[in-house]
Amino acid sequence: MTKMLKSLLAATVLMFSLGASASEEATGPSLFDRLGGEAGARQIVADTYHNHTVNPIVKNRFSYSDAEYVKQRVYEIFAMATGAPEVTYDGDLAAIHKPMNINEMEFNAIVDDVMAALAKNNVAQQEQNEVLAILWGARPAIVNMNVTTQTLTVPAEPAPAH
Numbered sequence: 001m002t003k004m005l006k007s008l009l010a011a012t013v014l015m016f017s018l019g020a021s022a023s024e025e026a027t028g029p030s031l032f033d034r035l036g037g038e039a040g041a042r043q044i045v046a047d048t049y050h051n052h053t054v055n056p057i058v059k060n061r062f063s064y065s066d067a068e069y070v071k072q073r074v075y076e077i078f079a080m081a082t083g084a085p086e087v088t089y090d091g092d093l094a095a096i097h098k099p100m101n102i103n104e105m106e107f108n109a110i111v112d113d114v115m116a117a118l119a120k121n122n123v124a125q126q127e128q129n130e131v132l133a134i135l136w137g138a139r140p141a142i143v144n145m146n147v148t149t150q151t152l153t154v155p156a157e158p159a160p161a162h
């Protein structure tokens, strides 16, 4: 597969995972509502950001960040992805993270921070699972795919015979 095709596929997967959860289920309230609406989502984002700043794996990444700005932007994408009405994120997730050369361990650390924030806010297992699925969908836009374990699973040459 060509590089361009791959990134197109990654973008489509991301759009699908963000967009799919944005559409309100006919049967019930959106994930955004089930997380407590704006107040709930902002609290989860604030707790997540705090967790990043004390997580040894990623805290240095945020040393020079404007906390209020990043929290606002993350609230926008989180709200949009969970189905908030009239909240949009107009940034370019892949373009912002690409120069950071983020690896899988860092991605997992960020996911852990989100999950810990959900638990702290007494979010039920079902909603935790839905948030986790959204985060996983964003992985191709965030992680440098040259440094994932996927690259290790296909050896360049057959292992030498003993």
Ligand code: HEM
Pocket (backbone or CB within 6 Å): 058, 061, 062, 064, 065, 066, 070, 073, 074, 077, 091, 092, 093, 096, 097, 100, 102, 106, 107, 108, 110, 135, 136, 138, 139, 142
């Ligand atoms: C599902 C995963 C992630 C999502 C949805 C996400 C989302 C975001 C968003 C929306 C912003 C604000 C960007 C803007 O529009 O200005 C941001 C900033 C940032 N992200 Fe992520 N991110 C994710 C994972 C990561 C990971 C794994 C790292 C590395 C440890 C990381 C490091 C950063 C940093 C350092 C900033 C702040 C940049 C600045 O100070 O301007 N992110 N992220």
